[in-house]
Amino acid sequence: MDTVPLKLVTIIAEAVLEDRLLRELRELGARGYSVGAVEGQGSRGVRAVDFEGKNSRIEVIASEEVTDRILEHVAQTYFQHYAVIAYVSDVAVVRGDKYV
Amino acid sequence: MDTVPLKLVTIIAEAVLEDRLLRELRELGARGYSVGAVEGQGSRGVRAVDFEGKNSRIEVIASEEVTDRILEHVAQTYFQHYAVIAYVSDVAVVRGDKYV
Amino acid sequence: MDTVPLKLVTIIAEAVLEDRLLRELRELGARGYSVGAVEGQGSRGVRAVDFEGKNSRIEVIASEEVTDRILEHVAQTYFQHYAVIAYVSDVAVVRGDKYV
Numbered sequence A, B, C: 001m002d003t004v005p006l007k008l009v010t011i012i013a014e015a016v017l018e019d020r021l022l023r024e025l026r027e028l029g030a031r032g033y034s035v036g037a038v039e040g041q042g043s044r045g046v047r048a049v050d051f052e053g054k055n056s057r058i059e060v061i062a063s064e065e066v067t068d069r070i071l072e073h074v075a076q077t078y079f080q081h082y083a084v085i086a087y088v089s090d091v092a093v094v095r096g097d098k099y100v
Helices: A015-027 A064-078 B015-027 B064-078 C015-027 C064-078
Strands: A003-014 A033-041 A053-062 A085-094 B003-014 B033-041 B053-062 B085-094 C003-014 C033-041 C053-062 C085-094
Touching: A003 A015, A003 A064, A003 B085, A015 A033, A015 A053, A015 A064, A033 B053, A053 A064, A053 C033, A064 A085, A064 C085, A085 B064, A085 C003, B003 B015, B003 B064, B003 C085, B015 B033, B015 B053, B015 B064, B033 C053, B053 B064, B064 B085, B085 C064, C003 C015, C003 C064, C015 C033, C015 C053, C015 C064, C053 C064, C064 C085
Parallel strands: none
Antiparallel strands: A003 A053, A003 A085, A033 A053, A033 B033, A033 C033, A085 B085, A085 C085, B003 B053, B003 B085, B033 B053, B033 C033, B085 C085, C003 C053, C003 C085, C033 C053
């Protein structure tokens, strides 16, 4: 089966940020995402308590270039004031040319 | 901890396809799956609009052989008419011999 | 973008075990987790039937050391009597120093 090596970016953030994040992700070049509801607790630290409760778990399949842009944006825009988690893994995507 | 290197196949499809997909995955040799509800938007293209809304996110742990069979089946059966996303990542599975 | 290579541990277990598991994960050193609801079916075997139904999908970002501790604990505590699934993948985490 032909697959394309791409990045899977997972962002976990307060549900109230979801619409704004999805709009920004599209503007940064993301195509194809899914959003699920999770409950979570962030890393230790002053904001951990605020992070408990309803969060959105956003998954985006993207090229390495778009992934870098997304991570930069999320770090610069949200990490100071929001308990956002962002991580990346390698995936092999069927029909992956649609995501780049 | 002893783990077995296996594949994690994630399939995101319209919720209406879920029962059929799970039955087919079992027939293709999948053991052990989980299904969550997500909202999503597919890659750009004519069917992107149809894909917004309630989707099922199906995860299957499988051998490389079963994974290939699943991807072939999903690509041949669904990609022309449905906005299905399928991707694979490497996982180390505890008690992984149960999945092959 | 600076990221830290860490492990993403995914544990899928009966929802009734969730509170206990999360408490144990914290005691084992986990920081930052998210929990989603999934439906699932375990690997073939005598307990597969019991496993159908509502499950919790717990994701934890952790160091390799904490990951090993979590997998050992889950295997020793739950695998004999519960249909728990546990697997690990490699992730690159933004602001990952918060999780070790």
